[in-house]
Amino acid sequence: MPLKIGSMIFAAVGSILVVAGCHWGCRTAAPPLAVVPGVDLSRYAGKWYEIAKYPNRFQRGCVGATAEYSLSSDGKRVDVVNRCRDTGSGKERSVRGKARVVDPATNAKLSVTFFWPFSGDYWILALGEEYEYAVVGTPDRKYLWFLARTETIGDDLYGRLVDLARARGFDPARIERSTR
Incomplete structure:
Protein backbone atom coordinates (compact mmCIF):
# COMPACT_ATOMS: atom_id res chain seq x y z
CA MET A 1 0.00 0.00 0.00
CA PRO A 2 2.69 2.63 0.87
CA LEU A 3 4.48 1.85 -2.41
CA LYS A 4 1.30 2.43 -4.45
CA ILE A 5 0.61 5.76 -2.70
CA GLY A 6 4.23 6.77 -3.19
CA SER A 7 3.99 5.88 -6.88
CA MET A 8 0.79 7.89 -7.25
CA ILE A 9 2.33 10.91 -5.54
CA PHE A 10 5.47 10.62 -7.66
CA ALA A 11 3.39 10.40 -10.86
CA ALA A 12 1.16 13.31 -9.85
CA VAL A 13 4.09 15.55 -8.87
CA GLY A 14 5.92 14.63 -12.07
CA SER A 15 2.86 15.47 -14.13
CA ILE A 16 2.41 18.81 -12.44
CA LEU A 17 6.08 19.61 -13.00
CA VAL A 18 5.65 18.87 -16.70
CA VAL A 19 2.56 21.08 -16.91
CA ALA A 20 4.20 23.86 -14.92
CA GLY A 21 7.42 23.64 -16.92
CA CYS A 22 5.56 23.87 -20.19
CA HIS A 23 3.47 26.71 -18.85
CA TRP A 24 6.59 28.84 -18.48
CA GLY A 25 8.97 27.39 -21.02
CA CYS A 26 7.11 25.81 -23.93
CA ARG A 27 5.06 28.67 -25.31
CA THR A 28 3.89 28.14 -28.86
CA ALA A 29 2.80 30.61 -31.49
CA ALA A 30 -0.78 29.31 -31.38
CA PRO A 31 -3.49 31.97 -31.36
CA PRO A 32 -5.13 32.77 -28.03
CA LEU A 33 -7.53 30.07 -26.89
CA ALA A 34 -11.17 31.15 -26.54
CA VAL A 35 -13.19 30.03 -23.52
CA VAL A 36 -16.93 30.03 -22.88
CA PRO A 37 -18.35 33.47 -22.04
CA GLY A 38 -19.60 32.45 -18.61
CA VAL A 39 -19.70 29.50 -16.21
CA ASP A 40 -22.06 29.14 -13.27
CA LEU A 41 -19.76 27.20 -10.95
CA SER A 42 -22.66 25.93 -8.84
CA ARG A 43 -24.13 24.30 -11.99
CA TYR A 44 -20.68 23.05 -13.04
CA ALA A 45 -20.21 21.35 -9.67
CA GLY A 46 -20.94 17.65 -9.43
CA LYS A 47 -19.72 14.47 -11.08
CA TRP A 48 -18.28 14.39 -14.60
CA TYR A 49 -17.24 11.33 -16.61
CA GLU A 50 -14.19 11.49 -18.85
CA GLN A 59 -3.45 9.18 -16.31
CA ARG A 60 -1.37 6.29 -17.65
CA GLY A 61 -2.78 2.94 -16.54
CA CYS A 62 -6.05 4.58 -15.57
CA VAL A 63 -9.57 3.76 -16.85
CA GLY A 64 -13.05 4.84 -15.87
CA ALA A 65 -11.91 8.35 -14.95
CA THR A 66 -14.29 10.74 -13.22
CA ALA A 67 -13.96 14.19 -11.72
CA GLU A 68 -16.08 15.61 -8.92
CA TYR A 69 -16.20 19.32 -8.30
CA SER A 70 -17.74 21.06 -5.29
CA LEU A 71 -17.71 24.69 -4.25
CA SER A 72 -15.88 25.43 -1.03
CA SER A 73 -17.98 26.76 1.82
CA ASP A 74 -16.62 30.28 1.25
CA GLY A 75 -17.38 30.05 -2.49
CA LYS A 76 -13.86 31.17 -3.40
CA ARG A 77 -12.52 27.89 -4.71
CA VAL A 78 -13.56 24.58 -6.20
CA ASP A 79 -12.60 21.35 -4.47
CA VAL A 80 -11.62 18.61 -6.92
CA VAL A 81 -11.55 14.81 -6.59
CA ASN A 82 -10.30 12.87 -9.61
CA ARG A 83 -10.81 9.10 -9.59
CA CYS A 84 -10.04 6.21 -11.89
CA ARG A 85 -9.48 2.47 -11.80
CA ASP A 86 -5.94 1.13 -12.06
CA THR A 87 -5.69 -1.17 -15.08
CA GLY A 88 -3.23 -3.46 -13.30
CA SER A 89 -4.86 -3.95 -9.92
CA GLY A 90 -8.42 -2.85 -10.65
CA LYS A 91 -8.30 -0.71 -7.51
CA GLU A 92 -9.51 2.85 -7.35
CA ARG A 93 -6.94 5.63 -7.55
CA SER A 94 -7.84 9.14 -6.49
CA VAL A 95 -6.26 12.52 -6.05
CA ARG A 96 -7.68 15.65 -4.41
CA GLY A 97 -7.00 19.20 -5.45
CA LYS A 98 -8.22 22.76 -5.29
CA ALA A 99 -9.04 25.09 -8.14
CA ARG A 100 -9.26 28.85 -8.07
CA VAL A 101 -10.84 31.10 -10.64
CA VAL A 102 -8.26 33.24 -12.46
CA ASP A 103 -10.77 35.03 -14.72
CA PRO A 104 -13.72 36.18 -12.59
CA ALA A 105 -15.35 37.83 -15.62
CA THR A 106 -16.14 34.37 -17.07
CA ASN A 107 -15.26 31.78 -14.37
CA ALA A 108 -14.01 29.74 -17.36
CA LYS A 109 -10.28 29.97 -16.58
CA LEU A 110 -9.15 28.17 -13.47
CA SER A 111 -5.85 27.15 -11.95
CA VAL A 112 -5.83 23.70 -10.32
CA THR A 113 -3.37 22.60 -7.65
CA PHE A 114 -3.02 18.98 -6.59
CA PHE A 115 0.35 19.39 -4.86
CA TRP A 116 1.34 22.87 -3.74
CA PRO A 117 3.09 24.89 -5.10
CA PHE A 118 2.49 23.36 -8.54
CA SER A 119 -0.61 24.24 -10.51
CA GLY A 120 -1.97 23.77 -13.99
CA ASP A 121 -4.42 25.59 -16.22
CA TYR A 122 -8.00 24.34 -16.52
CA TRP A 123 -9.88 26.28 -19.18
CA ILE A 124 -13.49 25.52 -20.07
CA LEU A 125 -13.63 25.77 -23.86
CA ALA A 126 -17.18 24.53 -24.47
CA LEU A 127 -20.15 23.79 -22.28
CA GLY A 128 -23.58 22.34 -23.08
CA GLU A 129 -26.56 24.60 -22.43
CA GLU A 130 -27.69 22.26 -19.67
CA TYR A 131 -24.12 21.63 -18.47
CA GLU A 132 -24.39 18.10 -19.89
CA TYR A 133 -20.94 18.18 -21.50
CA ALA A 134 -17.76 20.23 -21.30
CA VAL A 135 -14.54 20.54 -23.27
CA VAL A 136 -11.57 21.44 -21.08
CA GLY A 137 -8.06 22.25 -22.24
CA THR A 138 -4.93 24.23 -21.57
CA PRO A 139 -3.92 27.40 -23.41
CA ASP A 140 -0.76 25.76 -24.75
CA ARG A 141 -3.00 23.02 -26.23
CA LYS A 142 -0.99 20.21 -24.62
CA TYR A 143 -3.93 18.85 -22.59
CA LEU A 144 -7.53 18.26 -23.60
CA TRP A 145 -10.52 16.47 -22.07
CA PHE A 146 -14.11 15.84 -23.12
CA LEU A 147 -16.35 15.46 -20.06
CA ALA A 148 -20.02 14.54 -19.70
CA ARG A 149 -22.56 14.02 -16.96
CA THR A 150 -23.21 10.54 -18.33
CA GLU A 151 -20.74 7.70 -18.92
CA THR A 152 -21.19 7.86 -22.69
CA ILE A 153 -22.28 10.35 -25.34
CA GLY A 154 -23.66 9.81 -28.82
CA ASP A 155 -21.43 9.73 -31.89
CA ASP A 156 -23.00 12.95 -33.20
CA LEU A 157 -22.06 14.93 -30.08
CA TYR A 158 -18.62 13.31 -29.98
CA GLY A 159 -18.03 14.38 -33.59
CA ARG A 160 -19.10 17.95 -32.78
CA LEU A 161 -16.67 18.06 -29.84
CA VAL A 162 -13.82 16.79 -32.03
CA ASP A 163 -14.69 19.47 -34.62
CA LEU A 164 -14.74 22.13 -31.91
CA ALA A 165 -11.34 21.00 -30.62
CA ARG A 166 -9.93 21.09 -34.16
CA ALA A 167 -11.30 24.62 -34.66
CA ARG A 168 -9.57 25.70 -31.43
CA GLY A 169 -6.19 24.42 -32.64
CA PHE A 170 -6.11 20.96 -31.05
CA ASP A 171 -4.94 17.97 -33.11
CA PRO A 172 -7.88 15.54 -33.48
CA ALA A 173 -5.48 12.68 -34.24
CA ARG A 174 -4.27 12.85 -30.61
CA ILE A 175 -7.75 12.55 -29.07
CA GLU A 176 -8.38 9.13 -27.59
CA ARG A 177 -11.73 7.86 -26.36
CA SER A 178 -11.63 6.93 -22.71
CA THR A 179 -12.18 3.38 -21.51
CA ARG A 180 -14.86 2.82 -18.91
Missing part, protein backbone atom coordinates in the same frame (compact mmCIF):
# COMPACT_ATOMS: atom_id res chain seq x y z
CA ILE A 51 -15.29 10.70 -22.42
CA ALA A 52 -12.03 11.40 -24.27
CA LYS A 53 -8.67 13.04 -23.71
CA TYR A 54 -5.22 13.71 -25.01
CA PRO A 55 -3.14 10.88 -23.51
CA ASN A 56 -0.97 12.10 -20.64
CA ARG A 57 1.48 10.67 -18.14
CA PHE A 58 -0.52 11.28 -15.01
